Amino acid sequence: MTVKLFYKDVYLTSFETTIIKKDYDEFHRPYVLLNETAFYPTGGGQPHDTGEINNINVLDVVEVDGELRHYVDSLPLDENKALCCINWERRFDHMQQHAGQHILSAAFENTYGYKTISFHLGKDVCTIDLGISAINEIELNQIEAECNSIIRGNKPIITKWITEKELSEYTLRKELSVRDHIRLVIIPDFDYNGCGGTHPNSTGEVSSLKIVSWEKHKSHIRIQFVCGNRVLGLLHDKNKVIMELTNKLNAPQERMIEAADRLLENNKELHSKIEELTSQLIQYEAKSLSEKGQLINGVKLISTIYNHRSIKELQNLAREVVAKGNDQIVILISDNHDKLQLVIARSEEVNVNLQLLLNEVLPAINGKGGGKPSFVQGGGEELITSAELLQQIHECYNKQK
Template sequence: MKTKLYYESAYLTHFEAKVIKKDTDERGTYLVLDQTVFYPTGGGQPCDRGQLDDVEITLVEEVEGEIRHYVQSPLLETGQTVHGQIDWSRRFDHMQQHAGQHILSAAFAELFGYQTVGFHLGTEEVTIDLEIPQLTIDEAEKVVHYANEIIQENRVIEARWVSEEEANRYPLRKALSVKGDIRLVIIPDFDYNGCGGTHPKQTLEVQGLSITGWEKQRNNIRISFLCGNRVFKQFARHNQILQKLSQTLNAQYIKLPEKATSLIVKQKEADKELEQIKSELLKYEAAELLNSCEVVSNQSRLFKRFKNRSIKELQQLAKDVVEENDQAVVFFVSETAEKTQLVMAVGKAVNSVQANMMMKKVLPYLDGRGGGNQHFAQGGGNKGADVESLFELVRELF
């Protein structure tokens, strides 16, 4: 016996039915009823949730022609009469979003000829995929304005069962994906579309529609939007954020962009000034380090280990040393919790040492990788290296 699904009962939240089958599959234990108003997942719309007696329904799917109600507790049995209750807030939210999708897709089609080729109704946002390579802000604004006009006109949303032949007499927005009896969802003189989802009776119940953004998705444009109560929730969230920002930045919300831009400019200037100060400090540090060089055959050799020093600072410090003394050879090691990093710099007056060749010989002891040129090289490898042994190795290579 196949389940009878009441497609026209979008507003029906309570019903009685008999359990005609109880079984399990890979999703868990499920019940099949002789009749139900639970909408199963399909057509881009998630399923209804609710209860059968006191048992929670976690998932509803149509499998092999039967509507399976998956339950958390296997208390109900075959032959038992149960009372079903739909989670109305979830149902009505889906009704608003799905009807809003019809209106939005029809508006894109009517204004610009853009066709919808994908639809997904999520818990946070709804998306449609348009078969176009790009979308402009002006087009989006015009579509939203038109869609909300349709909503505010409180047009009828009618669900009608017709034959395939009858369906093809209507100006369908897209080709039918099923045969036999067809369920059309109709907004007269605006949209005609084959659909099995739940919808309100009037467009005004959608309340309002807002596009929240769009992005490139393969060869299409994916539009994100909200309808109904989700729009109001988003407005409330955004209002709270604006109030907090206004307090934090000490500016009226209408002046927040100007205030934020000013702060960003000041921060960039401060960062630039800080970098200049750091650069000057590194030059002083380089000059100080030169006093501790080992001098061998008129060559100044500097070996230094650091803890948690950034590689960027070490690079600049090494370059500052060899710029100050073109007969210097620098070998720096920085030890961090993750790795050991090496920097080598060779002054321009030194011809007997090539930084990249020296680094190539040292890195195998760290199981590391790196590279560079004759005067500068860097690399990194395993943490916990014996730094003093590395220094001795480099001295031997010299």
């Protein structure tokens, strides 16, 4: 078995060893096995390390059937010697996030009895799911403050291998998933937990912890957080946004919410005014359309083709047109590049089932639609031109009459 150097020295960033096997997996991905390794494999909620073996990129590290496989860009040319280096920035980030998770989960359980039921160490943010259905901001602020107090206290983070018989000497935060090769991660007088991940030697190296957000996830509460260098990255990104908004809103940070509220209110008023003017325009347009049309068997058939009209505008316009007469059918089509949309409406007194009419023409555009006998709408692909579609509607209407 490969000797796991990351358990002996978590700060080891380069090492020399021998290659004991190189092969391809069932997906023809090349991998090597090393006599000993400092590359941490994916497991326990923590992602794998990356780095290089003989200047060849290590893409993934996975334990498969007892083999600790290092997936690489290509197989090393050297059969025996392996010069290895770890991507330390990635490793240390994972150490900070994982230790921060221990601190956060322990704080929730020690203070409120809220148990952590899952953990995910993501590329940008980390999450824990708490086995509760609700939480409030006061609780979160208190927990965040407690976590950062533990971090500033620079308490030691101790890793220890024990036997199952020795378990009774410790009060663990959660039940162990293994009974052999038990590894504890201990923050004295604060947290005792079984864990196979990598962590720094002290809480101070976590640097800081920030709860970013929280939400209801299924029946639990999901907490998003970041630690260490990610907090600085988050602060940098948010400060950049604030500076840009300060210029755009012409307001200092402390008055930004007020400026945004004012902008939203103005936008709401403008939107209302646009809707009012659009409604007036549609009424004028409907009046103009209702004065046109072709009289067929005592029914005025009004039809027109537009470019890039929304289905909502077509619907509103059709309603206005048929409201202006007792003997009208209106057919409105919008040509939207590669899609066609249509609305057909009739006066209540006209005895035509528009659902049947729509169902006859939709196959020509591979379309979908629906409605009621007096008002239908639909859309589909531009397999024929809008003029050809209108012609088909006219022909189907004439057949019904």
